[in-house]
Amino acid sequence: MTDRIAPLASRPAWKALQQHADTLRPQHLRDIFQADPSRGSRFTAQACGLFLDYSKNRITDETLKLLIELAHQSGLRERAEAMFTGKKINTTENRAVLHVALRAPRSESILVDGEDVVPGVHQVLDKMAAFAEQIRSGAWLGYTGKPIRNIVNIGIGGSDLGPVMAYEALRHYSRRDLNFRFVSNVDGTDFAEAVRDFHPEETLFLVASKTFTTLETMTNAHSARAWTLGRLKQTEAIARHFAAISTNAEAVTKFGIDTANMFGFWDWVGGRYSMDSAIGLSTMIAIGPENFRSLLEGFHAMDVHFRTAPLEKNLPALLGLLTVWYTNFFHAQTVAILPYEQYLKRFPAYLQQLTMESNGKHVTLDGTEVQADTGPIYWGEPGTNGQHSFYQLIHQGTRLIPCDFIGFYKSINPLGRHHDMLMANVFAQAEALAFGKTAAEVRAEGVPEPLVPHKVFAGNRPSNILLAERLTPYTLGTLVALYEHSVFTQGAIWSIDSFDQWGVELGKVLAQRILGEIESPSEPSLAHDTSTSNLVRLYRSQR
Ligand code: F6P
Numbered sequence: 001m002t003d004r005i006a007p008l009a010s011r012p013a014w015k016a017l018q019q020h021a022d023t024l025r026p027q028h029l030r031d032i033f034q035a036d037p038s039r040g041s042r043f044t045a046q047a048c049g050l051f052l053d054y055s056k057n058r059i060t061d062e063t064l065k066l067l068i069e070l071a072h073q074s075g076l077r078e079r080a081e082a083m084f085t086g087k088k089i090n091t092t093e094n095r096a097v098l099h100v101a102l103r104a105p106r107s108e109s110i111l112v113d114g115e116d117v118v119p120g121v122h123q124v125l126d127k128m129a130a131f132a133e134q135i136r137s138g139a140w141l142g143y144t145g146k147p148i149r150n151i152v153n154i155g156i157g158g159s160d161l162g163p164v165m166a167y168e169a170l171r172h173y174s175r176r177d178l179n180f181r182f183v184s185n186v187d188g189t190d191f192a193e194a195v196r197d198f199h200p201e202e203t204l205f206l207v208a209s210k211t212f213t214t215l216e217t218m219t220n221a222h223s224a225r226a227w228t229l230g231r232l233k234q235t236e237a238i239a240r241h242f243a244a245i246s247t248n249a250e251a252v253t254k255f256g257i258d259t260a261n262m263f264g265f266w267d268w269v270g271g272r273y274s275m276d277s278a279i280g281l282s283t284m285i286a287i288g289p290e291n292f293r294s295l296l297e298g299f300h301a302m303d304v305h306f307r308t309a310p311l312e313k314n315l316p317a318l319l320g321l322l323t324v325w326y327t328n329f330f331h332a333q334t335v336a337i338l339p340y341e342q343y344l345k346r347f348p349a350y351l352q353q354l355t356m357e358s359n360g361k362h363v364t365l366d367g368t369e370v371q372a373d374t375g376p377i378y379w380g381e382p383g384t385n386g387q388h389s390f391y392q393l394i395h396q397g398t399r400l401i402p403c404d405f406i407g408f409y410k411s412i413n414p415l416g417r418h419h420d421m422l423m424a425n426v427f428a429q430a431e432a433l434a435f436g437k438t439a440a441e442v443r444a445e446g447v448p449e450p451l452v453p454h455k456v457f458a459g460n461r462p463s464n465i466l467l468a469e470r471l472t473p474y475t476l477g478t479l480v481a482l483y484e485h486s487v488f489t490q491g492a493i494w495s496i497d498s499f500d501q502w503g504v505e506l507g508k509v510l511a512q513r514i515l516g517e518i519e520s521p522s523e524p525s526l527a528h529d530t531s532t533s534n535l536v537r538l539y540r541s542q543r
Contacts, residue, residue: 005075005495007364009371013070020066021329024058028460029434032060045313048301048478052315053465056434057322057402058330067321068311076317076492083488084307086112086268090499091365097499098266099273099484103299103477112268120266124278125296128263129289131243135204136175136285143237148204150179152194153282154224155208156216157353159245160184162275163208165350166283166295169343169476172412174286182282183224186216191223200231200241207244208279210271212251215508221255245278270499272353273484276477291473298477306485316482319464320489322402326462327490328372332400337380339406340426341471347406348380351483358487358498365495374494380404384425395433395457403463405430406479410470426465433461518543 008014033039033055043055059067071077082089086096101110101117109116134140138147153163164182167174174180181194195203205224209217228241235256243261244252252262263278275283276299284292302316311317326332335355337348359375380386383405394401407426411419436459442452466482468475491498517524517536526533 006073007368007371008074008493008495011070011073013066013073017063017066017070017325017329020062021325024060024063025330027058029056029058029462030436030459032058033435036060045315045318047305047309047313047315048298049468049475050315050478050482051467052318053467054318054322056430057325057462057464058460059322059325063325064312067325068317070324070493071311071317071321071489074493074495076311076489079492080307080485080488084110084303086110086117090270090497092497092500092502093267095499096268097270097273098268099270099276100300100303102265102269102274102276103296103303103481105300117266117268124263124265125293128278128281128284129292131261131263132281132284132289132292136178136288140204141240142201142203143232143234143240144201146201148202149177150181150198150203151206151282151285152181152183152198152203152224153206153208154183154217154220155206155245155279156184156214157357158271158274159208159210159214159217159279161272161346161350161353162279163282165346166275166280166476167286168346169471170283170287170291170295170473171343172471173288173291173473175288178286180282180286183220184216186219188223191220191227195224195227200228200237203228203241205242206281207242207246207252207255207257208281209245210247210265210269210274210279212244212246212248212255215511225256243281245281271501272357273499275350275480287473295473295477298472298474298479299481300477301474302478302481302485306481306488316485317489319404319482320486321493322462322464323376323486323490324493326400326402327374327376330400331373332376332402333373334377334379334399334401336386336394336401336403337378337406338383338386338403338429339380340383340422341406341408342382343412343471344406345382347479348378350480351378351380354480354483355487357501357504359491359494359496360503361491361494361496361498363496365497370494370496372494374496375490383429384422387425387429391429394461395436400461403430403433403461405463405465407465407467408470409467412471430463430465432457433459433463435459436461 039055045052083097084100086098088094088096090097096112101121104118106122108118110118135148140148167180183191183194207221238256239258242257244257245263246252247265249259253259263281265277269277276296306316337351339347355378356375361374364370405426407423436457439452439456442455447455526536
């Protein structure tokens with residue numbers, strides 16, 4: 001499929017965008033808005049309950065037209081269709097990319113190697129629902145006959161960030177009489193703090209690992225096993241206090257977890273795209289199967305929108321194309337994710353893996369160097385905290401940082417004027433970023449001349465505003481799928497494999513080697529560079 005696609009720099013729309021960017025860069029959003037009175041309402045799009053205002057971007061109708069041409073010339077539509085129909089678009093791992101199947105309704109069918117994967121997805125969902133209900137109702141008893149009160153998810157990367165983010169985001173919908181904790185780091189403190197006030201009799205561990213080989217997760221899982229057996233003594237207790245979420249049944253059995261308590265998924269689900277698979281078991285236990293289904297419906301609604309809506313009205317495509325625009329034509333290096341919703345406090349961290357593990361690539365699908373910068377750095381914090389921390393740099397620093405503001409019409413916790421104040425800040429920040437404050441305006445306020453340059457806001461700093469009614473499981477599903485497909489759009493333009501992650505391998509291999517050296521009873525012969533060898537020697541002598 002990629003054979004037909006010309007290298008990025010020789011696509012006609014790419015060349016046209018380069019010229020167009022040269023004419024647009026000197027223009028200020030103040031003038032762009034003045035020249036086009038309908039812009040504020042026209043450069044908007046809505047779908048699946050999300051409203052996107054992208055008018056405060058440094059774009060014109062011409063920019064949009066060219067970006068959409070670029071999407072077509074890059075085969076975005078064909079590539080998306082290949083994903084939705086189970087083609088092996090993750091070519092370096094020879095795998096289909098079918099997180100969209102995780103939220104497909106029962107009635108759909110999606111074939112991978114001639115086999116419909118949708119019935120299997122629903123079988124697992126049903127099994128998860130039955131298990132979740134048992135925990136939630138207190139019917140599932142621990143080894144000594146006590147109901148489970150504490151659920152500890154052990155996983156890392158996609159097997160942690162999605163579950164943590166979703167738990168925090170949907171806390172309002174979760175069972176408050178159950179405690180949820182998440183252990184990811186191999187730093188023993190993470191495990192120790194997670195269980196310090198828990199009793200094994202009432203604690204259930206969910207060991208979440210696609211491969212069931214990840215060093216951090218396996219180490220934590222073994223510590224959890226030892227902690228459980230330390231009190232409950234009998235190995236039969238493990239079956240009542242451990243469940244596994246994995247694609248690797250053999251390793252799960254070897255660990256001693258009953259495969260009856262194993263929830264499977266498939267190699268066509270990438271770790272960072274797995275929060276709506278069995279990896280979401282902790283989420284389902286917290287919010288209940290019905291809310292989990294509503295989360296999946298949100299995901300699915302956005303999938304359908306991405307697959308079918310014209311690109312000019314397609315939220316994920318627009319977000320993705322705008323990111324390409326700033327990354328490649330304005331040399332922006334980052335994107336700030338600024339949720340004005342406290343429950344979304346882990347959303348930026350979640351998006352970091354989704355976006356950067358996906359698009360942090362330097363070669364195209366055919367192995368040649370990409371002809372432009374790829375994946376920008378995503379980061380952020382919930383508003384308004386960021387305003388009193390790093391917004392200074394966004395407003396007056398020397399870098400261009402496109403921002404995504406996320407807000408809601410209604411608060412889950414209405415409290416006096418809090419929500420109106422919160423939302424006033426969203427609109428004010430985006431306005432200040434775009435339009436700034438000129439020297440003339442500063443002087444008119446009577447500011448002494450030496451201070452004028454310090455008080456000028458250049459403006460012309462782009463942002464998107466995403467609004468929805470209220471943060472619900474459904475809305476969360478739409479938001480996550482929105483960014484998944486934005487990442488997809490970016491990857492398609494750059495012709496990279498957004499679904500592998502070879503870059504994490506080297507560090508893992510070297511860590512295993514160094515661990516052996518650190519633990520060696522005799523002095524190891526170290527053949528690293530002089531810095532690494534010296535550090536290993538120092539650590540061995542001081543540990
Ligand atoms: O090392 C990176 C990674 O492979 C991620 O892609 C993945 O989400 C994480 O490790 C955890 O992997 P697993 O679920 O197999 O333990």
